[in-house]
Amino acid sequence: DGGITQSPKYLFRKEGQNVTLSCEQNLNHDAMYWYRQDPGQGLRLIYYSQIVNDFQKGDIAEGYSVSREKKESFPLTVTSAQKNPTAFYLCASSGTGDSPLHFGNGTRLTVT
Amino acid sequence: KQEVTQIPAALSVPEGENLVLNCSFTDSAIYNLQWFRQDPGKGLTSLLLIQSSQREQTSGRLNASLDKSSGRSTLYIAASQPGDSATYLCAVRGGADGLTFGKGTHLIIQP
Numbered sequence: 001d002g003g004i005t006q007s008p009k010y011l012f013r014k015e016g017q018n019v020t021l022s023c024e025q026n027l028n029h030d031a032m033y034w035y036r037q038d039p040g041q042g043l044r045l046i047y048y049s050q051i052v053n054d055f056q057k058g059d060i061a062e063g064y065s066v067s068r069e070k071k072e073s074f075p076l077t078v079t080s081a082q083k084n085p086t087a088f089y090l091c092a093s094s095g096t097g098d099s100p101l102h103f104g105n106g107t108r109l110t111v112t
Numbered sequence: 113k114q115e116v117t118q119i120p121a122a123l124s125v126p127e128g129e130n131l132v133l134n135c136s137f138t139d140s141a142i143y144n145l146q147w148f149r150q151d152p153g154k155g156l157t158s159l160l161l162i163q164s165s166q167r168e169q170t171s172g173r174l175n176a177s178l179d180k181s182s183g184r185s186t187l188y189i190a191a192s193q194p195g196d197s198a199t200y201l202c203a204v205r206g207g208a209d210g211l212t213f214g215k216g217t218h219l220i221i222q223p
Contacts, residue, residue: 006155033210042116042201042213050208058209090155092210098143098163101203101211105155 003027006091006104013085013111021076021107023091030096032074036060037088037106046089049074050096078109085111114139114206118214126222127194133187133217135202140180146211147176147187148201156201160187192221 004025013019025032031050035043045058049068063082068074074093078085088108092101115138125131135145144163148156160169160176162185168177175188189196199218203211 031208031210035210035213040215042215043203043211044213045210048208048210056209088153094210098205100144100146100158100161101205102158103148103156108153 004091004093004102004104006089006107008107009105011107011109013109015111016080017111018077018079019085019109019111021078021089021091021109023074023076023104024072025074025091025093025102025104026072027093027102028071029093029099029102030071031094032068033092033094033101034058034064034066034074034076035090035092037090043090046076078111085109114142114204114212116202116204116212116214118200118202118217120217121215122218122220124220124222125192127192129192130188130190131192131219133189133200133202133219135185135187135214137183137185137204137212139206140183141206142180143205143207145176145178145185145202145204147174147185148203150199150201150216159200194221194223197221 033048034046047066049055065077091104094101147159162178173190199216203213
């Protein structure tokens with residue numbers, strides 16, 4: 001079955017540590033996205049990538065970094081510079097133009 | 113900058129009722145609009161996608177309409193069931209940077 005896999009489902013880290021969230025898709029989509037969701041808030045765009053080896057900042061990129069070395073993979077690193085990293089992180093992918101976005105099941109990150 | 117607003121923020125109705133969820137957006141230059149369902153602690157499930165050239169889409173008991181010129185969409189749920197309880201998110205796509213989301217409507221269907 002085609003889809004988007006995010007791992008792990010739950011992640012716990014100590015403050016000051018960097019942590020990387022995995023996102024893999026087998027839908028052959030060119031574009032991939034990372035969103036953050038906080039309680040009572042809509043999803044906010046962190047980074048997106050339309051093609052391999054290229055990515056752009058979204059609305060809340062500070063304290064995050066990404067890479068896009070393969071079409072199938074778009075890992076997100078939450079760095080120690082991110083002031084409030086505890087959140088629910090969702091990865092998505094889409095074809096080009098007006099294609100719909102497909103979402104993974106998310107990773108819940110808790111930093112203490 | 114695109115802004116998406118969903119009204120109401122929360123809704124509780126008895127089972128069997130028909131209901132309407134509202135979504136408005138400030139910039140009518142969109143590719144499409146998607147309605148999603150989110151269960152607690154879960155990812156997003158796409159319910160309906162309406163392209164900018166379309167007026168409505170239907171799937172089972174769900175019907176979504178789009179009035180691009182006025183910046184509005186509605187999601188109509190017929191004969192609501194307790195299993196419909198979830199948060200419903202509206203999102204618009206205006207370009208390559210993906211979707212802009214509303215904050216959602218938290219729906220509770222009382223048995």
